[in-house]
Amino acid sequence: MTEPHPFLALTDSDREEMLATIGVASVDELFRDIPPGVRLQRELDLEPALSEPELVAQISEMAAHNADTSRELSFLGAGIYDHYVPSVVNTVLSRGEFLTAYTPYQPEMSQGVLQAIFEYQTAICELTGMDVSNASGYDGATVAADACYLAKNATGRTKIVVTEATNPQVRQVVKTYAPGFGLEVVEVPHVDGTTDPKALAAAAVDAAAVIFQQPNFFGCLEPAPDLASAANEAGALSVAHVDLVSLGLLEAPGNYGCSLAIGEGQSAGNAQSYGGPHYGFVACRSDYIRRMPGRIVGETVDVDGQRGFVLTLATREQHIRREKATSNITTNQTLLALGGLVHLTWLGPQGLRELGETCMSLAEYAKERLAAVGVEPLFSDKPTFKEFAVRVGRPARDVVHDARARGVHPGYALGRDYGGMDDALLVAVTEKRTPADIDRLAEVLAAVTR
């Protein structure tokens, strides 16, 4: 008898009956179209199958070798943040009807997820002040590449301007995609932690798009309306890369003239999960709706006039338009975006504002406490949101190492991405860090920076 496998349902007699119906003598015969020369003439060299209890034990053992943020007091951010994810998120995402559904190609079978995406699109548009949101992109870096492709096709121009104070991972992904798009990428340096609108205006001449981040990678608040104007005056698409959690306090990019708002959605609704899966969001003005990448859900009616939802504007997409599509994306990050919707619904407008204020107050408290032990802000005259850079007086990598030995991860060492910043540390504070945690950070940094 074939040893049963937990994920298979066929019995030996099922197999015999099925082979007889097909008219072959063995399963091997089903593969007769595969030329012998390309068949694997041995078994796969893999370890034996595990039972579920063995699997859980082995993988849990691996997980125990990680210093996660429930075990180590952490001030790491730099694009991914340890915000609290409410219990209702996992409640909703665990529903098999959402978890195990495919892309909603058949709307009558998929009204639940279609309506959820429509509600998500509405939330993203509300937060960003835009007219249209897609159903999600892969992450906060790839959506920047999406924006470049859109901008190139919308303007016919071949230059992309991105501020140096934009997340380095975002810039790296843009630079990786750019040659295929036929684009050159120009970076505009920061001046004391923010971008000079005049320098940006000069660079923006003949650009397809100008990408800046608000709050920027250093946590500083950019003069975002001026940056958007600099781009718009040059006829470039102004693209704001924003943090959803900041948009209860900070003005929506659509309200200061941006053409697109994009970003990493992880702060809203997703665990850190060692970098993914998360979701990127892309929102734009209605002028660009037919150039948007990815899925978009639209409202319509059924034959009885009842409201319903469908995937729409599919003629933009690869399965219809093929080599002329606005993007090659098909699988996206719907379940993570649904997590974002649930988290944002849980917060509501009041909760979102309060969350932003709490993070900002804690960050201000942290700046004070660190300054009090001689760890000064790097850009002291610039307002920040939930993250800020400090000078630690010796290589920040060593400071991280020594602080971790005392049970605190003090932040991200900026030297890997920015020349001349080897002694700079980027410190992020979320609502999960208490004033006492921040006191502990100050105590540890006081010990390891001198």
Add this chain to the structure above:
Amino acid sequence: MTKLIYERSRPGRRASSLPRYDLPTASVPSELARKSPPRLPEVAEPELVRHFTELASRNFGIDTGFYPLGSCTMKYNPRVNERLALIAGFRDLHPLQDEGGAQGALELMWRLQAILAEVAGLPAVSLQPAAGSQGELTGLMLFRAYFAARGESEQRREIVVPDTAHGTNPASVTMAGFQLVGVKTDPRGNIDVEDLRGKVGPQTAGLMLTNPSTLGLFDENIEEIERIFHGAGALMYYDGANLNAVCGISRPGDMGFDVVHINLHKTFSQPHGGGGPGGGPIAVRDILEPFLPVPAVIRNDDGSFGLDFDRPQSIGKVRAFTGPFGVFVRSYAFLRMWGDRLREMSEVAVLNANYMLARLKETYDLPFDRLCMHEFVVSAQTLKREHGTTALDVAKRLMDYSFHPPTVYFPLIVPEALMIEPTETEAKETLDAFCDALLAIAREAADEPELLKEAPHDRPVKRLDEVRAAKHPVVKYAFDEHPSADVGPSAVAAEAPKGV
């Protein structure tokens, strides 16, 4: 009609409770401050849970029933995988944690890479791409980097793609800056080799091929195709969307491919999540390894695991960090529960598909009369000609039998196509019930065609006006047209309790 969450909203409600610390309130400079609050929903937590539970009840997943969507590999998603991905050591691990504090995550990725390399028959793996189509694009970037290093990038501009390919292939060709060259399918469902010969030469950068193809057929001329491309100095890309057919049976590397992407959300059971997330790792031949994205996940000489950023010929990064890690946990768990029995997974997937094909091929048109692999394509052309009922009508009528329809109207070269992929995880009774339904629907098409044309009859909505949706796009809730005062409280009280 189900209310939108925005229609359930009432000013002053909220579901969240947040810590309040005794600190001075911080505020942003007024010129950067938000002028009016975003109109997020205002609901209490019980209403939130009921709303999304109601939406779930209006959706259909593998957990609900049979979902034979061709080319999508809708297999059962083991729940232990979800449990493992949510272990705090994985879930709450920051991607910039020092390598020393992420040894478990790095080890899991390194071990997953080794398994994928063995399954693909190619030695070097990058887990970074976020989905299959990003794997494709990454693979084509590797092609370009490879030819640039050989001084052939100006010369080799063309990528050959067969007419049966997924739309992602031609879209990726354009995004990678190459030119598309199409190639036809022959009467047996293979690439037309004579057509191909005339299209491959010194201008060719490579081929993108799904094998088995979207027709569910293994290309019998794969060895000849390999000689044509490699003989011309070009490279070969394997679209792994259909890898579920051949695990442990025939490996892309052994077929001659230089790059393969693997859809972790198809073959290796990452749940599809209503559209994503996925994972699209690529495995490559040694000549392409220097160009893979950074960082590489490596094992150091001392047995520890690490990230290697020092790859001077790398194409760069295609997404942030090292890839969708939670997906890796699930697929690694899945692969460890199959272990050295993985071949059986593909064998049963192919057995199930052939069994269904055998039961259906007398009633539906069969464009290529061969054994299939893990999926097959039949056509409703005769039903359409004789009774005026289309593949779409058949698909909608299947909903009345409580099945998710197969993929329809794809691949494009088969008119009225129904593309059926059962996967290995279905019971024979389920396969039989689905075949019985398709046979019954064929009879209904003759006797009562309106049953098909008006289907579905008992889904939450009937057929939707997709033309209207595209002509007059409404892509977000129009608050102004529905002021919340006009919306009454949820009218559930009027419904009599069940069973009374």
